[in-house]
Amino acid sequence: MYEDFTVEDKWTEEKLHCVWKGTVVAIATRHADATDIRFDVSGRPVWIAMPNVAWVQMKRATGFVITDYAAAQAAGKYLKTIIQNGYDNGREMYTMTIDEVLANVKAVVDEAGSTGNLPALPVINDNVAPENYFGHLPAEGGTL
Template identity: 75%
Template structure:
């Protein structure tokens, strides 16, 4: 979906590869009432700042919450939309409004059908899913015994170079 995608720049036609890199609560890092979602766009950092009030508004208006997975997907969808419409590609940070967060989050959920269908994060590599290395998280709502999914040691499932 939007954690790893390629899109052509609106003005130059250059292919831009966008990959989610992390989510940081900006209260601690830049004293902002926002959550920053970091992407690498052709290996250059681009931050999408999402106001924390959007989490409150989503819960208030829909009764649902914005999960970490959903926030990353909504920010990625927003990034893809601004690149496609000719954003100012010299900037390193873009700030979404509360309305934009709600719009993109709801559009992502509509695309996948349910938040349980969102891709896992982090993107370790295309061949390794995080639940293989780290086990399932309680929020994954999967009725699989932890012992069935968790290796004896995390390094047991790391692919080795031949």
């Protein structure tokens, strides 16, 4: 889905290869109440900051939590969208709003069918599915 994708830049028409590289809780690293999702975009680092209060709001509203897999996919979907819409102006960090986090998480779970169908991370290499390498990780029960 959105852990490893190619997207065309709206302005340059350049094909950009985007790969998820990691997830960091920014409280310790930036003293921010956010979770940062790092992507490699054709060789340059791009961070998507997601406010942690979105996790609380998701739990209150739906009873479900945002998993690491869902957060990475939602950040990737957001990154793809901003590049397609011409917002990728070379910045290293983009910050999602709470509503953007919730909408993108819902969109990726709807697209996958359930959290259990989201691709496992990390991406080891193109020939090895992480769930086969590490063993299958069970998803939380239910869907959004």
